[in-house]
Amino acid sequence: MNFDLTERQTHWRDRVRDFIEANIRPNMQTYIDQDNAGDRWKVIQIIEDMKVKAKSQGIWNLFMPPQGQLTHVDDTFEFEGPGLTNLEYALCAEEMGRVGWSSEVFNCSAPDTGNMEVFHRYGTREQKDQWLGKLMNGEVRSAFLMTEPAVASSDATNIETRIERDGDDYVINGRKWWSSGLGDPRCAVSIVMGKTDFAAKRHAQQSMILMPNDAPGVNIIRHLPVFGYDDAPHGHMEVEMKDVRVPATNLLLGEGRGFEIAQGRLGPGRIHHCMRTIGVAEEALEKMCKRLQSRVAFGKPIYQYSVWEERVARARIDIDMTRLLCLKAADMMDKVGNKSAKQEIAMIKVQAPNMALKIIDDAIQAHGGGGVSNDFGLASAYAHQRTLRLADGPDEVHARSIARMEFAKHTEMPKDGGMSSGDMGATR
Incomplete structure (x- = not known):
């Protein structure tokens, strides 16, 4: 089994990473200032400025399905992104997860991503002309x-x-x-x-x-x-x-095809969420390590206390395990389809948010009182990740699906007459 990234996978991941480091991180304070000024429900100009740059560099609509996965309705290929696979996009999504507003800069933020995929796969030409083009151009949101x-x-x-x-x-x-x-x-x-x-x-x-x-x-x-x-x-x-x-x-x-559409929408969406979650966890771990090395308590740097060595080691192990599981799910989706990868998709949907929440919680603890403030972005990261244990289906629903598929390997079980609630789940 070869775990090395291909040249194409590295190319797209690094383009996203480099853009974030060169253009988005240096404008973090500008974003905060504009977000806090005036009406809360407004267009934030720095995001719009960064969109122009990202679009001009071709780092745009990266999630759009490759040609050949276009639609159930017509065979036009006018509404195309760069054609990244789920696996290729997953690597990019992790980078976007490190800075919350970066996904929108690349026109890759939910729920637009899932909605554009719905238009792409299931929309008529009239529906695409009316809405998909505008969404892909970043003119409207959904x-x-x-x-x-x-x-x-x-x-x-x-x-x-x-x-x-x-x-x-x-x-x-x-x-x-x-x-x-x-x-x-x-x-x-x-x-x-x-x-x-x-x-x-x-x-x-x-x-x-x-x-x-x-x-x-x-x-x-x-x-x-x-x-x-x-x-x-x-x-x-x-x-x-x-x-x-x-x-x-x-x-x-x-009429009557809502569940069919939902299944086409939610599988990729769950992978997108989970890979962004890994980026959030990486960011929290980095903040935790820097904080532990910069603070002294009871005569020595905090990182030298064994409890923190254990927490940091566990964080690195958990992030890497979760990433491998997520990439496996994305790879299976590309090779054998969403239906065959449903157990892996369910597993990563349970694992990723819980992993990130534990690491963010440890990072909050490392920052002391500052961790629960807005100064370090950890409190808001925790709040957002906590919702992912509910969004796109609660943990319990996905765990039920995983368990039922596991039981089915070892005993005879009656088959459901249709999709279970675990196949679906609530979405936000």
């Missing part, structure tokens, strides 16, 4: 609306939002929350998951439809902070849809 406050959305068959046909339109009624990205003033379109047929088989009731966010009846009820952080201008919103009327041509792929 949201994905699945999770609902009234039901346990880790089992998406519970969702209650109605998408009902009325002549040449569909009418949407329901309430969603944790609708990430809806706070951004550029957020122009949402992909909404709801039910078009409440009487159909359990996994054939759901559909996905495109909803312009300025349509009459779309009402943002409130913003939902995460451990007190507003995540502006991105934000996480609770939104009511009351008799929202959209053209029937806005339906994606067809």
Whole structure:
């Protein structure tokens, strides 16, 4: 087994890494100043400036599927990124994870990444012309609306939002929350998951439809902070849809095919999250090591105390193990497809956030009182990573799927009639 990176893998990873070091890190204070000035829900200019640079250098839309994985609807190849594989992109995503706002600089931030993949694979030419081109150019942003406050959305068959046909339109009624990205003033379109047929088989009731966010009846009820952080201008919103009327041509792929689309969207999205998480953990470990070597307590540098040697060693072991598991999952997705890699995807989704949270927690401890402040970025990193134990499916759902696949190797078990809730999970 060869663990060396190929020339192409190294090329793309290093381009992203070098851009971050040369352009993004030197502007960290500018970002903080602009983020804290004026209205919270605004366009942050330094990100827009960096986007122009990144786009001019071709470091843009790196997640877009390679040719040959384009679409179920037509065979046009006009909407293309650089054609990185999941494995190649995973290495880039880790670098982006080290600085939270860098993903947007490369037009590689959620939920736009998953939404663009949906348009790419399942959209009609009309839908692509209307929305995908604008998203790929960074002209607009988007949201994905699945999770609902009234039901346990880790089992998406519970969702209650109605998408009902009325002549040449569909009418949407329901309430969603944790609708990430809806706070951004550029957020122009949402992909909404709801039910078009409440009487159909359990996994054939759901559909996905495109909803312009300025349509009459779309009402943002409130913003939902995460451990007190507003995540502006991105934000996480609770939104009511009351008799929202959209053209029937806005339906994606067809009635009853919402789960099929979700599976195509969530597999790659989970890998993206996990690789960014590894970048977050690397950043926390670096901060921890520097802090431990620069502070003296009880007559000697803190790093010389054996408890910290154990914690740092454990952090390095856990990061490297997690990275290998994540790269294995990405490689399997490229070689045998998302379905065959579902156990590896589930494992990395459980492992990565928990690994990062332990390392961030140790880094907070190393920084003392400063660790729980906003001075070192560790408190916000912890808050964001904690949400990933829920986003795209809670740990318990993925663990159930892993266990059921493991049991199936060793005994006869009745097969599910359809996708389990573990295949799905709540998303943000």
